Each structure stands twice: as structure tokens, then as C-alpha cells.
Amino acid sequence: MTKNMTTGSPFKLIMSFALPLLLGNLLQQTYNLIDAAIVGRFLGSDALASVGASSSVQFLVLGFCMGTACGFGVPIARHFGAGDIKKLKQYFYNSIVITAVTAFVLTTVCAVLCSEILKLLSTPSNIFDDAYKYLLVIFLGIPFTLLYNLLSSVLRSVGDSKTPFVFLAISTVLNIALDLVCVIVFRWGCMGAAIATVVAQAISGILCAVFIMKKVNVLKLSKEDRAMSKPAVLNLIIMGFPMGLQYSITAIGSMVMQSANNKLGSIYVSGFTAGARIKQFTMCPYDAFATGASVFASQNLGAGNLKRIKKGIRIGVGVGMTYGVIAGIVLIFFGRELSLIFVNKSDAAVLTASAKYLFYAGFFYWTLGILNTCRMCTQGLGYSGLAIFSGVTEMIARISVSMIFVPKFGYLAICFTDQAAWIAACLYIVPVCIYCVNRAGRHIAGDHGLPVENK
Incomplete structure (x- = not known):
């Protein structure tokens, strides 16, 4: 099931890798879409606002989980590309231990501070209780979020983007069923939607773990492999935590934005929530294309092929920008119709707010093709500190x-x-990415221009 990306057509390799990842990302976002759609349709706009009132802080915490897991996959991809299976297994085991510790700390802190976080976000009083119940359950599910994202990242690092998609597809179907049961049958309200999401995420993570233990020989750990390594821990932290923090730092700005929007009232909270859900869903292809280019760059860095690294980045940017233009046009002209997924026609003010948010976003969607690819490839080359x-x-x-x-x-x-x-981010990351590619070229030529984690 593994795939070596150091030989063959770069475009075909990246796109064949990105397609299952894209479908998986769409399914993962479907969790949020289903929650919002069922809550908005069956419980009303205030309940929809309750689910969306904390979306920025969810992105802060869960984004840290996803970014960290993605970062842990970078050295694994590099050692796979270099053919160093012993090092690959060493890094895999150490990433599991670090992830377990991170899950315990994050879950404890977030659960204890849940109420204070909602107050910090200026959550309206009429939706506070439901927002608290929803967010608390999401926080309690952090270990399962980390489990799935770590194992799917590791599988992608060795070239297998299909298996995580298959397991995510299974859990998505389960999520739909659980949403309907928990919200409509059991009448657990917003909390029921969160329970459905967490259970589905847990199923996908467990399936990945069983698959790796049973089928992926390159990731099977012997007793000898299960040893902590200080250099491996240090390198994983250097790669993973900055990538996680990059998501979280981005989310801090989103939290301030959400707090400002929450002060405008529940109509705008609901409209923003509906628009943001659609935006997040349509942003999934960017992550797929960028991750494909990043894994391609990481493996070819291990193989010492600068020409393929450059070509992979160009392909990622080009495909991302093309998609951005198409998606932007859809948001501009069909934003109101898309918002009807979450909002009833009778909530005209909420529909207008959601459509307005999507309309203006559509004109700038193409910039995300540049931003995501350059950022992910900078990280894939080992410069997560700069990214x-x-x-x-x-x-x-x-x-x-x-x-x-x-x-x-x-x-x-x-x-x-x-x-x-x-x-603003594009103006920074484009020249930085070019700089990192040039340093990678010097390293490949023998000048050792890469940071310590690549040596």
C-alpha cells in the first residue's frame, strides 16, 4: 500500500496521492457540515449559533492536533524516501508516545477551561449553555482526533493516502446515522451532534491502528523498535509543534474575529457559522493538493532530487490556483443557495449574512492555492519554524x-x-519558500544548508 514518489511523473504522482486525500478531507469536513445542517434544520438558528459560536477555538485546538500530526509525518516521509526503515520505525514509535502525552494534557486543560473560553469569545447568553455542552464534548474527544490524524499522517508519509480515506468514509456514514439518532431520536440537542462527531472520529482512528498493525509491514514495530530516542523526540517536536502552533496562531486571529462578530448578535453569528462551514468545505482541495506536493517534496529531499522538488511545488501551486478561481466563482454566484443547506428560507436575515460572507470571499479564493502549497512545502522541506x-x-x-x-x-x-x-500570509511565505528550496539545493549539493532536524 506504500508508494515511493521519488520516480515517475510528478503530476500523476501528486494528483493520484491527492485524490484520496481530497475525498478524505471532504468527508472530515462533512462531520461539521452534517452537525450544522441537522442542528440548523431541526433545532433552529439559535442552536446553529451555539454550534458555531466556538468554531474558532475548535480550530485553534483541533488545528494544533492536525498540524502536529502532519509535522510528525515529515521525518517519516524523508526516511522512507531515503530507504532508512530503521529510522522510520524509530520516529514512528516516538511520535506515538509524544502524541499520547499531548492528548492527555490538551484534553485536561481544554475541558477545565471550556466555560472561560466561551466567555472570552463573548458568546451571547441565549446560546451559552448549548455552546458549552457542544464544545465540552468536542474537547473530550481530542485523544481520538489526535489518534486518527497521527496515523493517517504516517500512512500518507509512506505514500498511502487511500486507506485513511476508506476508513474516514466508513466513519462518516456512521456519523450521519448517529447525528440523526442523537439529535432527532434521543433529543440530546447540540451535545448529541458533538457526541456523534467524536464517536465517528474514534472509529476512523481505531480502524487505522488495526490496519497498520495487520497490513503495513514497514510500520510494524518490534520490541527493539519500541525505545525512546532523545534525538528523535527533539526532531519530532521541532517539526510537529511549530506546525501545530501555526494552525493555533492562525486561530487566535480567528478567535478575535469571532469575538467581534459575536458582539453583533445571534443573526450574524448564525450567518457567519453557515458561511464558514461552506468555506471550510470548499477549502479541502487546497489541503489535499498542498499535502501531496509536500510529501512529494519530503520524499525527494530524502532522495536528493532538487529538480523534482521544484517541479512538485509548481504543480501544487498551479493546480491550487486553478481550483481557487473555479471555487470562487461558485461562492460568488451561488452562496445564498449553498447557505440553504443550513438555514431555512424563513430566516432571510441569516441567509443574507451568510451569502454576503461567501460573496466577498470568492474574489480572493485563488490566493489560497499559493498560500497552502508554499506553506506546506516549506514545512515538508524541514523549515516548520519559518513556516x-x-x-x-x-x-x-x-x-x-x-x-x-x-x-x-x-x-x-x-x-x-x-x-x-x-x-498578508502570501506576501511572507512565497519568498520564504523560494529561500528554503534554494537551501535544500545547497544541502543536496553537499553544503548542508538545512536546519538541524534534516541533518
């Missing part, structure tokens, strides 16, 4: 717009906050 500052620029841009322009222009400023962040 993290693209998240810092996004955070600064979102906070600036939220604090300066939202008080003056209200919801209209909210509709331009993401775009300001995307442009």
Missing part, C-alpha cells in the same frame, strides 16, 4: 481588521477579514 510565521501574519491581519474596522463597519468588515489574512 509558522505565515500563521503569525494571518493572525496579525485578522486581529487588526477585527479591532480597527469591525467597530466602524460592522459585519462588512468581518467579510473581508479572511482575505486580508490570506494576502
